[in-house]
Amino acid sequence: MESGETSGEKVEITDPIPSPVQIKTETERGEFLLNNQFMSDVTFLVGPDKHRIYGHKLILFRASNYFFQLFTNSTVNEFPIEDSDPNILLELLRFVYCGKIDLSSENVREIYNESKKFSLDKILKAVENFLNQIIDSKNVLCKLMDNRFYKFKSIERKCLKIICDDPFSYIDQADFKRLDRESLRLILAPKTIYCTNDQLLQILDTWQKTNYEENISDLKLDISSNSIITWKKLPFFGTPSDDSMIVRSQGFVIKNELGVKFTGLGMYYKSLEYIHRVQVNIYDSSSNAFIVKGEYTFRNDNVNIMQIADIFFKPIDIKPDYIYTIYIENKTKVEPFCLGSCRPGPNDINLEIWNDNKGRYPPIAYLYYKANTVS
Known part of the structure; x- marks a missing residue:
């Protein structure tokens, strides 16, 4: 028998090559x-x-x-x-x-x-x-800090978009207090963060209360020189009503033909509670739906003194000539307060307000807005 031949016995291959039928892809x-x-x-x-x-x-x-x-x-x-x-x-x-x-x-x-x-x-x-894929509003601060290691620009953009849409919802989180300096700088820097320079300074001061050893003078300088989107403050002129009552709603319409964006409001309140909660909803009659619906919690640092709380939400588009209604409901006890003979101050959006409470208006001090323009 020549070399390489077998005597008819079956030779077992321990690791055979799969047949084309076995390997399909x-x-x-x-x-x-x-x-x-x-x-x-x-x-x-x-x-x-x-x-x-x-x-x-x-x-x-x-x-x-x-x-x-x-x-x-x-x-x-x-x-x-x-x-x-x-x-x-x-x-x-x-x-x-x-x-x-x-x-x-x-x-x-x-x-x-x-x-x-x-x-x-x-x-x-x-x-x-x-x-x-794993970034969400609950872990976004942690993921922004983690990205200092990875340095992915897309991660940074996504985290900053989530945070800057609603920055005040994050400043009381434990992860915010643990932010490293560079991550904080990234949050304070974007041109699309939805708050004013004064509120950016408030965010910075909140961070320093935990990171007290940090010198933040350069970060304050960055804020003062930063060309962020300027949100205008539209004040409401009115006098405190003689009636001790709570008014919870206010209708409004704008006449600016390009529409406008709203991102927050200031609300008068006086309370003995150290933590105050308020529900703010904005109803759009054209879509028969609420375009803002959320509960906001903030510290009341001056109990039993009339003050103004800034409430920010993700910017919303307000269309011209449509009727919208703001609903405000305090979830903690406040002293009854409303405005009488209220009217908006001079503005470039022709805002009109009204309600059905015999000339009594809810305790709204101002709105934050930005008129749309032709790009």
């Missing part, structure tokens, strides 16, 4: 080859225990410049990678071979680090997409 082919000794021509000895991971040069050097340089500058087929975790490296190779990667909050930072080390730019994009 590129992903399945990649899954079969991943860390498979079949046709492997490179071995990585990973971690302090030298865990063996098998690879294929043709696939790997096409994936990154790191592997291209590694293989073209060496004649050996075994490479120690002592400072990597075998499980993390396998996740990276799974992406290279199959286009899939299992990202989680627990492994994302290490995968990011290893992807940069091995020049796997496509995985960096997958990390960026993953981080974008």
Whole structure:
């Protein structure tokens, strides 16, 4: 019998090549080859225990410049990678071979680090997409701070958009007090933050109460010189009514043909409570729906003194000649107060106000607005 022939016995192959029927897609082919000794021509000895991971040069050097340089500058087929975790490296190779990667909050930072080390730019994009997907209003401050490590511009933009739409809802959160200086600077800097310079200074002062060792003079200078969107303050002129009553609603309409944006209001109140809560809703008759609906909580630092609370919400578009109604309901006890003979001050939006309470108006001191213009 010549060499290479068999005596009719069936030869068992321990790692057979799958048939075309078995491998139907590129992903399945990649899954079969991943860390498979079949046709492997490179071995990585990973971690302090030298865990063996098998690879294929043709696939790997096409994936990154790191592997291209590694293989073209060496004649050996075994490479120690002592400072990597075998499980993390396998996740990276799974992406290279199959286009899939299992990202989680627990492994994302290490995968990011290893992807940069091995020049796997496509995985960096997958990390960026993953981080974008898990940002929400509850974790946005934490994710903005985390991004100081990643430095993804899209993450920074998304976080700042969420925060700057409603900055005052975040200043009492524990994460706000833990903000690093640079993250705070990013929040105070955008041109689209929806509050005035005075309110930016209030945000800065709130942060310094926890970070008292920080010198914030330069941040104050940044605010004073920052060309943020200027929100106009439209005051209401009126006198306190002789009636001790609470008026909860006010209708209004604007005549500016391009419309206007509202982003907040000032409200008179006098209360013995140290924490005050108020519900503010704005109803749009054209859509038969509330376009603002939320409860706002703020500290009452001067109890039993008439003062004004600034309440900000995400900017809303007000269309000309449509009827809107503001509803205000204090959730904590206040002294009854309303305005009589109230009218808006001079403005460029021709705002008209009214209600059905015999000339009595709710305790609105002013509105924050910006008239739309032709761009």
